[in-house]
Amino acid sequence: MADVTVVELHVAKATRLPMRSVPSVVAEAGKGIVGDRYHGTRHRHVTVQSRTSLDEAADILGREVPSDLTRRNVTVSHGEVPREPGARLRIGGALLEVVRVAAPCKLLDDTIGTGAQDALRRRAGTIFRVVESGTIIRGDAVATLEA
Secondary structure, three states: OOOOEEEEEEEOOOOOOOOEEOOEEEEEOOOEEOOOOOOOOOOOOEEEEEHHHHHHHHHHHOOOOOHHHHOOOEEEOOOOOOOOOOOEEEEOOEEEEEEEEOOOOOOHHHHOOOOHHHHHOOOOOEEEEEEEOEEEEOOOEEEEEOO
């Protein structure tokens, strides 16, 4: 992931609340993003998606796919986000490890528009667990590490 950076960060305090854009987040090892709805869950700590994948989905859908409406926490500038369980990313001060691919939910058709769930299939990002705590700031570099 050469020259990949964090371009957007989003959190929501509860499952049904809208995502809100923030300039930085604290990722806590074994818990997730402080202040996010999934903080304290077992494995779904942080979700990461690529602007490249969202733009591909937009081409299929025929309209923009806003990153906050996908309900993912971190949007990176470009490239593919690792999907293989065990793969690791260093984002800012945090070390993340892939748990699984994030499946798009049917609610995307309501928030983005009909066909969004299908357009985002295999493009909806990846779910990570936080291995090492750290702060993630918009503009931070993203580095893929060996598992």
